[in-house]
Amino acid sequence: xxxxxxxxxxxxxxxxxxxxxxxxxxxxxxxxxxxxxxxxxxxxxxxxxxxxxxxxxxxxxxxxxxxxxxxxxxxxxxxxxxxxxxxxxxxxxxxxxxxxxxxxxxxxxxxxxxxxxxxxxxxxxxxxxxxxxxxxxxxxxxxxxxxxxxxxxxxxxxxxxxxxxxxxxxxxxxxxxxxxxxxxxxxxxxxxxxxxxxxxxxxxxxxxxxxxxxxxxxxxxxxxxxxxxxxxxxxxxxxxxxxxxxxxxxxxxxxxxxxxxxxxxxxxxxxxxxxxxxxxxxxxxxxxxxxxxxxxxxxxxxxxxxxxxxxxxxxxxx
Amino acid sequence: xxxxxxxxxxxxxxxxxxxxxxxxxxxxxxxxxxxxxxxxxxxxxxxxxxxxxxxxxxxxxxxxxxxxxxxxxxxxxxxxxxxxxxxxxxxxxxxxxxxxxxxxxxxxxxxxxxxxxxxxxxxxxxxxxxxxxxxxxxxxxxxxxxxxxxxxxxxxxxxxxxxxxxxxxxxxxxxxxxxxxxxxxxxxxxxxxxxxxxxxxxxxxxxxxxxxxxxxxxxxxxxxxxxxxxxxxxxxxxxxxxxxxxxxxxxx
Numbered sequence: 142x143x144x145x146x147x148x149x150x151x152x153x154x155x156x157x158x159x160x161x162x163x164x165x166x167x168x169x170x171x172x173x174x175x176x177x178x179x180x181x182x183x184x185x186x187x188x189x190x191x192x193x194x195x196x197x198x199x200x201x202x203x204x205x206x207x208x209x210x211x212x213x214x215x216x217x218x219x220x221x222x223x224x225x226x227x228x229x230x231x232x233x234x235x236x237x238x239x240x241x242x243x244x245x246x247x248x249x250x251x252x253x254x255x256x257x258x259x260x261x262x263x264x265x266x267x268x269x270x271x272x273x274x275x276x277x278x279x280x281x282x283x284x285x286x287x288x289x290x291x292x293x294x295x296x297x298x299x300x301x302x303x304x305x306x307x308x309x310x311x312x313x314x315x316x317x318x319x320x321x322x323x324x325x326x327x328x329x330x331x332x333x334x335x336x337x338x339x340x341x342x343x344x345x346x347x348x349x350x351x352x353x354x355x356x357x358x359x360x361x362x363x364x365x366x367x368x369x370x371x372x373x374x375x376x377x378x379x380x381x382x383x384x385x386x387x388x389x390x391x392x393x394x395x396x397x398x399x400x401x402x403x404x405x406x407x408x409x410x411x412x413x414x415x416x417x418x419x420x421x422x423x424x425x426x427x428x429x430x431x432x433x434x435x436x437x438x439x440x441x442x443x444x445x446x447x448x449x450x451x452x453x454x455x456x457x458x459x
Numbered sequence: 460x461x462x463x464x465x466x467x468x469x470x471x472x473x474x475x476x477x478x479x480x481x482x483x484x485x486x487x488x489x490x491x492x493x494x495x496x497x498x499x500x501x502x503x504x505x506x507x508x509x510x511x512x513x514x515x516x517x518x519x520x521x522x523x524x525x526x527x528x529x530x531x532x533x534x535x536x537x538x539x540x541x542x543x544x545x546x547x548x549x550x551x552x553x554x555x556x557x558x559x560x561x562x563x564x565x566x567x568x569x570x571x572x573x574x575x576x577x578x579x580x581x582x583x584x585x586x587x588x589x590x591x592x593x594x595x596x597x598x599x600x601x602x603x604x605x606x607x608x609x610x611x612x613x614x615x616x617x618x619x620x621x622x623x624x625x626x627x628x629x630x631x632x633x634x635x636x637x638x639x640x641x642x643x644x645x646x647x648x649x650x651x652x653x654x655x656x657x658x659x660x661x662x663x664x665x666x667x668x669x670x671x672x673x674x675x676x677x678x679x680x681x682x683x684x685x686x687x688x689x690x691x692x693x694x695x696x697x698x699x700x701x702x703x704x705x706x707x708x709x710x711x
Binding site (some may be wrong): 230303304306307308311312314315317318319321322323324325327328329330336340 | 507523528529530534538539545546548549550554557558559561563564565566567568570571572582595621625646650711
């Protein structure tokens with residue numbers, strides 16, 4: 142396969158993996174108003190859970206050698222349980238405390254990954270992580286894995302959309318809009334927020350697992366707070382509240398991120414090239430500001446009603 | 460219907476609700492008046508579970524509700540509205556009403572898969588009920604409008620509408636008339652009287668004395684956290700202690 146095509150496959154696979162985390166964040170922030178700025182933590186838990194569950198113990202690493210499918214499901218369960226642990230003490234508090242707690246927890250996860258070599262390989266990371274469908278479509282250079290990731294995106298998208306447009310999703314929006322009023326109408330805000338946090342985090346965990354399977358090597362360096370920033374940028378640019386927006390935003394932001402990386406490398410004098418990463422962050426930051434100023438609801442923002450049109454009576458009925 | 464016994468709510472040294480006891484009889488529209496800062500809204504908030512009482516008890520019928528969280532109190536049949544309307548701004552009026560219906564099967568996230576048909580049937584029933592309530596409150600025209608685009612008075616009607624979705628036994632209305640234009644106010648008063656004749660008990664805070672004198676019997680008067688007196692509206696209007704309280708005199 143030609144270089145351009147195989148790069149395109151690489152690009153799309155990465156963007157699709159990001160988009161799953163972005164879909165999870167859309168449930169949490171876009172629909173429920175949960176200010177989770179520790180996305181990288183839930184992503185890391187999924188990635189490490191997948192790696193530890195699936196790596197063969199024969200490699201001399203802490204692995205259980207489970208089948209890859211069990212690893213993917215296990216990663217989602219691990220991230221969900223982790224969200225439960227984080228959510229129970231923090232979701233009764235005001236919104237800003239959740240933000241503080243999640244950012245702290247993301248950093249804690251990274252520190253644990255760095256300092257527990259028996260479990261995580263420490264700074265050396267974990268390698269030889271098994272990849273699902275490896276070797277299928279022989280010689281296609283990762284197309285089979287891309288298809289698998291796209292199937293995961295589709296499943297997560299459909300599952301979340303179905304829940305978002307159900308009465309359950311309607312309660313989430315009510316809580317986002319006014320928690321006091323929602324509780325005075327019989328909704329347990331804590332319980333619904335916890336459900337939203339756990340389900341969204343499971344998507345982030347799946348995203349992390351697919352990342353580990355894709356790169357086949359993970360280390361604490363893969364789970365820096367910059368990841369959280371990227372996923373937020375994707376959701377806000379695409380349109381917070383909209384699952385389709387989360388998908389589109391992931392594609393656009395990842396395209397800008399990678400293209401600008403290449404351009405900056407080419408354009409900058411050698412002395413400044415070490416700073417190219419910072420320039421990428423500045424570019425995305427600038428883009429975010431422009432979006433917030435000129436199109437605050439994002440590319441595909443909240444224009445649709447909270448519940449699917451089919452459940453809304455037509456004008457004549459109303 | 461609603462019985463409050465020796466209720467106390469204080470914030471530090473400030474006793475916002477100070478040993479208040481009263482009974483709201485079934486089928487009445489009981490008024491609650493008093494000068495600003497008398498503790499009326501705090502009393503509402505404490506009865507409805509927003510604050511935990513520091514002392515005292517609240518009973519709804521035979522059931523003790525003090526100490527329960529707001530969503531449990533709602534489920535037992537006591538609903539409140541807010542002084543400053545709290546609509547779900549990014550939801551339509553129809554959705555505001557539909558979300559308030561109690562006992563929705565579809566509120567369990569897994570029921571989208573396992574009980575789709577029953578959830579859809581229930582959604583149809585809830586929608587029909589919401590359409591009826593909107594017609595009753597004259598909100599049909601704005602059914603598909605986002606709640607944030609409504610006038611303040613219409614938002615008050617949305618609050619009443621949400622409360623009605625649950626067939627409550629008792630509604631606490633916090634200043635239904637505040638900031639409402641006179642013609643809409645007549646309508647709101649009319650709707651409250653109509654609902655009361657259908658058997659809903661009301662406890663309402665109001666500053667507009669015309670509304671209070673027209674609707675309420677008995678009337679409770681609060682000042683500085685305490686219950687000053689209770690009686691029929693005519694008596695309350697002519698009581699010198701009430702006048703003193705409003706004009707800044709110290710209550711006897």
